[in-house]
Amino acid sequence: MEIIKPRTLSGFMELLPANQAQMERIMNILRTTYASYGFAPLDTPIIEDAQILLAKGGGETEKQIYRFQKGDSDLAMRFDLTVPLAKYVALHYNDLAFPFRRYQIGKVYRGERAQRGRFREFYQADIDIIGDGKLDILNEAEIPSIIYNIFNRFGLKRFQIRVNNRKILNGFYAMLGLSEQSGEIMRTVDKLDKIGAEKVKAILMTDCGLSEENADEILKFIAITGTNAEVIAALEGYQGRNEIFDLGLGELKAVTANLAAFGVPEENFAVDLTIARGLDYYTGTVYETTLLDHPEIGSVCSGGRYDNLAGYYIDKSLPGVGISIGLTRLFYVLDEQGLLNPDQNNAPADALVIPMTADPAAAISLAQSLRAKGVRVQVYGEQKKFKQKMAYANKLGVPFAVLLGEDEIAEGKCALKNMRTGQQVTVTAEEAAAQILAFNAELEAAAVILEK
């Protein structure tokens, strides 16, 4: 037979089993956290009618999209989860209860130029809350709590959820008579961390044509930092000059007011006036999340409030708020930097049961009773030497091997070997299950993502 050299396309992530176990653990934390806040899981097709997917059209999206003909159909693969959500909500409007809360963890496709750490197929993990006509600010206030819970369950302490409000920015620029230039100004201000205040000021004056006075005003404004209370107090100094600003400040107060009730510690939260999150889509609160020791990764969870989810598909006002995690890229970076805890149980089983007798019946029964207690068990059925069986257990990385010879069978016991400590004890099936589950619970309680 002629052999075709196997390969996986570049830009497409394909993980080995232990890595995949780490990815599943992260996805599971996302799923259960989203679900704990009452978000419904959603699953929309990966292929949609190209006309519908590109209703908004234009720009980079159209160039990167995977689009093709099949029969008479003009098809395209989704490039995000927001457009399919808009379609879904418009299509099923009458069947949904609003506010409609959904989470979706799914693959999206962008034919970007292949380069290290860039993916053409990648997971996004999104939540959105969609209102019908209106959506209370409480929904915006809840988002930091969800983000906090996710990163806390990852085992992280040194992360910060950064929040701003687009109305505050828009109102502030309107005060200075700079509404027209606000997009350009925000893009410049966004570079503050990278190029410093002096250069930002220079660009504002030369490229954006601002007066020195206005440039100074802007730098003074974005330099406002401190505790939530301090930032809000400073912002109150601008109150009464612009309606939109005042509205935004009110929203920011509402978002910060219940942080304690929502269980978000002050140290993991900051109002940050430099955050803008793109230009058109967001209209209220915006969110970014950074790992404090890894600023180079950028924001790992971002989103915000928008006023019009599905205007292309339905004549209804559907405001919403949502956040998204670029899961594949995040996983890739964490893995590359060695930040994924390698010591959790990333094997496909908790225990490998190894029959030491010709008749495997006792080993099978033992495996079944361990499974009934919640232990993930593989029975090793191959006819190999003992050394090879143990080598297999080691290569799999299972934390326990359970050996069952004639002596153990006669005693109604089994030999339980902890593969990490090397310790071996002779115990009943029940005791074995308890020990395996306790050890596993300990491994699972450890941090998923390391801080170093």
Next chain:
Amino acid sequence: MEIIKPRTLSGFMELLPANQAQMERIMNILRTTYASYGFAPLDTPIIEDAQILLAKGGGETEKQIYRFQKGDSDLAMRFDLTVPLAKYVALHYNDLAFPFRRYQIGKVYRGERAQRGRFREFYQADIDIIGDGKLDILNEAEIPSIIYNIFNRFGLKRFQIRVNNRKILNGFYAMLGLSEQSGEIMRTVDKLDKIGAEKVKAILMTDCGLSEENADEILKFIAITGTNAEVIAALEGYQGRNEIFDLGLGELKAVTANLAAFGVPEENFAVDLTIARGLDYYTGTVYETTLLDHPEIGSVCSGGRYDNLAGYYIDKSLPGVGISIGLTRLFYVLDEQGLLNPDQNNAPADALVIPMTADPAAAISLAQSLRAKGVRVQVYGEQKKFKQKMAYANKLGVPFAVLLGEDEIAEGKCALKNMRTGQQVTVTAEEAAAQILAFNAELEAAAVILEK
């Protein structure tokens, strides 16, 4: 803004939230059952190099495949999970521990003619065990145990796992000197249920050119039924006439020998000599699973033993055994026949917390403490009349509403309303959590798939 009428492509399943909750429940049973037997979760790209995906080529596959160019690349969407597995195992051969056990629940794509109940994008839920050179028969013996556990956890009793062995069939036809015609004969025998023995005999004689004696021999053979012991005793009557047959009979004995140890009741298992499962791929044990009250659905979980997984990609003998569930089609049929239990909690939350005061802080804190106990909670934040809030709870289908007014806050309690019974009690957060979890556990313990 011009509005584009939203639609979902025909042949692509898109579920409403309650239906999606049912699908997630089924997927979760598959995932946890597969994992309990030590299968590693795998996730391969949906798009592969077309040359690689079509290495085997030919036939229906090539006509149905979604294949397209992107830049210089000739791409195709996977049409099953077996070819990507073969590629994966060949590509990562050196990194895997054999036997390699993986499960994958993923979408596959076939551009079939659209018709009711036929899908172009559908989930397959597969497990496979791949050996390196050899694979012990114990792995084949374990498969019915996995199938049994899945359907048992679905809440079903009236299902049957049917098993045969291709070596027995091939050996038997060789005894009659009919090896050449065996494919044709098996296709004819496969129609037994539909057209009856008389017509099968007629076709065997006219179309396949068999002598009446041989046709009678075949009908007598496939009429062998009874308990496992009875069928095996009858098959032993053919022993010693063909080596392949004897090998197959030995395998069948090994597969049936440990059913009790594997926890598979006799009533859910049958040796069925009419099952062949396609012609070339399978070489040993083959499996089908039928819902006894719904024969029209056909086999809902099928598979078998094969000798050569990845010969197109690697010069290694990689025998394996696997089963597959066509999940999307199964779900569609069950839903259409009203067999999905509608009474489990298919809402996105277990409880809707409804603040009855202007300040939502107490409601938020209550929600957080319920979540800490494992309750999925949505806080209702919209400014609506009480009646509208309760209407929302009803439309969502949440089993509990938790009302928090000034009286309850003063008392340190909350009003817990069971939306199904209408019963309302005033309890602490802790008591509320316990009641919600107990009620939910009861709902989850019910059958997922109904028998009627």
